[in-house]
Amino acid sequence: MTIAKTEMYTSNQKEIALFAKVFGHPARVTILQHLFEIDACVCGDLVNEVGLAQPTISQHLKELKHLGLIKGKVEGTSVCYCIDKENWSKMKDVMLPFLNLDITK
Amino acid sequence: MTIAKTEMYTSNQKEIALFAKVFGHPARVTILQHLFEIDACVCGDLVNEVGLAQPTISQHLKELKHLGLIKGKVEGTSVCYCIDKENWSKMKDVMLPFLNLDITK
DNA sequence: TTTATTAATCGTAACATTGCTATTAAACAA
């Protein structure tokens, strides 16, 4: 939000928007799909997979990590990333009721 | 995307990102929740409900309409907006498999 | 120790988003 009018929304509305925002870029969607596909993955593989420069991938990974959707484990000079299944599930607890408003209302 | 690298993603990845992006602002989340709540609503009511200026709401409505998630019917000087249930369902066909990757993979 | 490898961070340019005021357009009412 450009102008801070965050007090006008419920925490649920803000949470939905935050999760949605991080899914709102195809590079991050691709990263997440790939992490589900191969279970765990070092940063360098994602650079090749997605096709963006290494600092750009690092930046996207940072955002995903910040929301708790992925976690990274240092292994030597590499960092191995994977989905945080528990937090992914918590994300769904927020997002699914919103997407399912058409059947619950 | 700032630099057009859209050819590097699948249409599924781009579609997910587009839907997510429109959910990535709490004002639009609020508008959609409200439309589900009361079924149909004139623009002016949404201005009061959300608490942003009328042109700002119009802009958010335009984005939601552009993705097909809502539709507006002119009624005199007012415009009555409602959820496009059919397209909402199509959106879910795209988004749910992504959110459910944790149980399908 | 020196060199190589890998990823994070810094700094910055290009671009996109948000929100507003002012204005316009369209329909109705007097």
Added chain:
DNA sequence: TTGTTTAATAGCAATGTTACGATTAATAAA
């Protein structure tokens, strides 16, 4: 017709996002 109401559009300022090259940091290998 003239005025009123309602929403869309235009234009703009402030802010946020994205992507990259250059650099740094940390670990491993020679």
